[in-house]
Amino acid sequence: MSYTNVFIIADTEANLKELSCGASTLGSKFSTVIFDEQLQSVAASYGPEKIYHFQAPESGIIEDNARVIADMVQAASPEMVLLSNTTRGRLLAGKIGAYLDTCVIAGVTELTEEGTKRMVYGGAAFRTQKATAQTAVVTCNAGVFEVSEGQASGDAAVEAGSAASDVKIKKIETQPKEGVSSNIAIAKKVVDMGRGFKEEKDVEMCRELASLLGAELGCSRPVAENNGWLPKSVYIGVTGIILKPEMIVSLCISGQVQHMVGINQAKKIIAINKDERAPIFASCDLGLVGDVYQILPMLIEKLK
Amino acid sequence: MDIIACIKVVPEEQDIVTLPNNELSFDKVQWKIGQYDLNAVEAGKQLAKQTGGSLKVLTIGGDALSKTKIRKDILSRGADELNIVVTDQKLDDSLMTAKAIVEALKEMGSFDLLLFGTGSSDIYSQQTGNQVGALLDMPVLNEVNAIEEGGAGLKVERMLENEVEVLELPVPAVLSVTSEINTPTIPGMRDIMAAGKKPVNELSADISSLTEYSEVVSDLAPVQKDRQLKVLKGETEEMVDALIQFLNS
Numbered sequence: 001m002s003y004t005n006v007f008i009i010a011d012t013e014a015n016l017k018e019l020s021c022g023a024s025t026l027g028s029k030f031s032t033v034i035f036d037e038q039l040q041s042v043a044a045s046y047g048p049e050k051i052y053h054f055q056a057p058e059s060g061i062i063e064d065n066a067r068v069i070a071d072m073v074q075a076a077s078p079e080m081v082l083l084s085n086t087t088r089g090r091l092l093a094g095k096i097g098a099y100l101d102t103c104v105i106a107g108v109t110e111l112t113e114e115g116t117k118r119m120v121y122g123g124a125a126f127r128t129q130k131a132t133a134q135t136a137v138v139t140c141n142a143g144v145f146e147v148s149e150g151q152a153s154g155d156a157a158v159e160a161g162s163a164a165s166d167v168k169i170k171k172i173e174t175q176p177k178e179g180v181s182s183n184i185a186i187a188k189k190v191v192d193m194g195r196g197f198k199e200e201k202d203v204e205m206c207r208e209l210a211s212l213l214g215a216e217l218g219c220s221r222p223v224a225e226n227n228g229w230l231p232k233s234v235y236i237g238v239t240g241i242i243l244k245p246e247m248i249v250s251l252c253i254s255g256q257v258q259h260m261v262g263i264n265q266a267k268k269i270i271a272i273n274k275d276e277r278a279p280i281f282a283s284c285d286l287g288l289v290g291d292v293y294q295i296l297p298m299l300i301e302k303l304k
Numbered sequence: 305m306d307i308i309a310c311i312k313v314v315p316e317e318q319d320i321v322t323l324p325n326n327e328l329s330f331d332k333v334q335w336k337i338g339q340y341d342l343n344a345v346e347a348g349k350q351l352a353k354q355t356g357g358s359l360k361v362l363t364i365g366g367d368a369l370s371k372t373k374i375r376k377d378i379l380s381r382g383a384d385e386l387n388i389v390v391t392d393q394k395l396d397d398s399l400m401t402a403k404a405i406v407e408a409l410k411e412m413g414s415f416d417l418l419l420f421g422t423g424s425s426d427i428y429s430q431q432t433g434n435q436v437g438a439l440l441d442m443p444v445l446n447e448v449n450a451i452e453e454g455g456a457g458l459k460v461e462r463m464l465e466n467e468v469e470v471l472e473l474p475v476p477a478v479l480s481v482t483s484e485i486n487t488p489t490i491p492g493m494r495d496i497m498a499a500g501k502k503p504v505n506e507l508s509a510d511i512s513s514l515t516e517y518s519e520v521v522s523d524l525a526p527v528q529k530d531r532q533l534k535v536l537k538g539e540t541e542e543m544v545d546a547l548i549q550f551l552n553s
Binding site: 091107170173239269270286299 | 315317320322328397398399402422423425426427428429430431433434435437438439442443444445446447455459462463464465466467468469470471472473474483484516517518519520521522523524525526528529531532533534535536537540541543544545546547548550551
C-alpha cells in the first residue's frame with residue numbers, strides 16, 4: 001500500500017523511531033510532529049519532509065495541542081495520520097479525528113493492502129477495516145513496524161507549531177511508576193509468567209530465566225492486576241500487550257483465550273504447566289507437563 | 305455532582321461461534337453490559353454518593369436493549385435512571401457513536417460529568433469518550449484511575465505507560481476510566497428489586513442520518529498457526545534436557 005503523504009505524531013523517542021520507520025515504508029513523503037525539542041535530530045534522521053514542533057502549555061499536557069494540530073493537518077491534507085496506541089496517542093487521535101470529522105482506527109496490529117487489521121470481540125476475530133474518509137487517523141500497537149536507526153542527513157525544515165488552544169486541564173504533578181521500563185512489546189524472546197505461581201518471590205526465578213535467555217519478562221493479567229507482582233504495562237492479552245516474538249516460554253499459563261490472543265502470533269511457544277489438560281498444550285510447540293518448581297531451578301542451573 | 309455514565313450492551317464473547325469459513329456467528333449470543341463499562345457505572349455511583357449527586361446511564365444500541373432483563377441489570381448497578389436509544393444503525397465507527405451520544409445527551413438535560421469505560425468490550429477502540437469530549441468542547445481525559453472533587457472541579461489521576469499524572473479540570477468534563485479504578489459491586493437482591501421501580505426513558509434522538517467514516521471489510525477468526533504440539537511428561541531432567549535442545553535448535 002502506498003500513500004503519497006503521511007503525518008506521524010510521536011509522544012516519545014521510541015514511538016518516534018517506530019512511527020518514522022513505518023511512515024517511510026508506507027508513504028512517498030511524510031511529516032513528523034514532536035513535542036520535545038530534543039527529539040529534533042532523531043526525527044530528522046529518518047528524512048521527513050518537515051518537522052513540526054508543538055509544546056504543551058505550561059502546566060498543561062501535550063494533548064491540549066489537538067486542535068491546533070488538527071488545523072495544521074487539515075491544511076496539509078495527508079491520507080493518513082499515524083500515532084502510537086498509547087494513552088496520549090489515543091487521546092490525541094480521538095480529538096484530532098473528531099476535529100477533522102474523520103474515522104479513528106485504533107490499536108491496529110497490521111497495515112496491509114486491504115486496509116487495517118485489529119482485534120475485536122475479545123480476540124475472537126481480527127477485523128479488516130478500510131477508511132472511507134479523506135484522512136484516516138490510525139493508532140498502531142507497538143511492534144507493527146520494524147525499527148531501525150535513521151540514516152538521513154537530517155536537514156529537514158523545522159516549524160514551530162501554534163500555541164495550544166485547549167487549556168482547561170491543569171497539571172499538578174507527575175509521579176513516576178516504579179519498575180515499568182520494559183521492551184516487551186518488541187522483544188524477540190519473552191518469558192510469560194502465569195498465575196500458577198505461589199508467591200511474589202517467584203518473580204525472581206522467572207526474571208533469572210528471562211535474563212539467561214536474553215528475554216523480557218511478561219505475565220498474564222491476574223499476575224499484574226490481582227497479585228500486583230509485575231507492572232500492568234507488561235501483562236499480555238487482549239486488553240494488554242499483543243506479542244509477535246520469535247519465542248515465548250509460558251510458565252503456569254493455562255491458556256485462556258484472552259491470554260492466548262496475546263501470544264498466538266509467536267513463532268514458537270514453549271509451555272510448562274503441571275496440569276496435563278491445560279488448553280495451552282493444544283497450541284504450543286513444546287510442552288512440559290510438570291512442576292515448575294522442579295523444572296525451573298534445574299533449567300536455570302543447566303543454562304548457567 | 306450530576307453524572308451520566310455512557311455504556312454499551314455487547315454480545316457475550318463466549319457465545320460467539322466460529323463458522324468453518326472463519327466467519328463469526330452471533331445467532332446464539334446473549335447480551336451483557338460491556339465489561340469495562342461496569343467500572344464507569346461503579347465510579348459514577350461512588351462519586352454521586354460522595355457528592356450527594358445523581359447517576360444516570362445512557363446506552364444506545366439495537367433490539368437487545370428492548371429486553372426488560374438487561375434494563376434491570378443496568379439499573380441494579382446503582383443508576384437512578386436509564387436512558388435508551390434503540391436503533392437499527394450499526395455503530396461500528398467510534399465517531400459515529402460519539403455523534404449519536406451527543407444527539408441523545410441533548411434530551412437529557414445538563415450534567416457535570418460524563419463517564420466512559422476504557423473501551424467497549426466488543427470493538428475496544430477506546431475512542432468514543434475522547435471523541436464525545438472533543439465534539440462537546442469539554443475537557444476530556446482517558447485512562448483516569450482516580451477521581452475526586454477538588455480545585456475548580458475535579459482532581460484526577462491518569463495512568464500513562466510510565467508515569468501517573470495528577471490533573472485538575474473544571475466541569476462539565478468527559479472522562480474514560482481504567483478497568484482498575486474500582487471493583488464493580490455485584491448487585492444484591494435489594495438492588496435487583498429496586499431496579500424494577502426505576503425510570504427508563506426511551507429517547508427519540510434521530511441518528512438515522514449519521515454515516516460511517518470507515519468500512520468493515522471482514523471479521524474473521526484468527527487462523528491458528530500450525531504448532532509442533534510436542535508434549536512431554538515424566539522425568540524432570542529428561543524434560544529439561546529436551547527443552548534445552550529445543551532452545552538450541
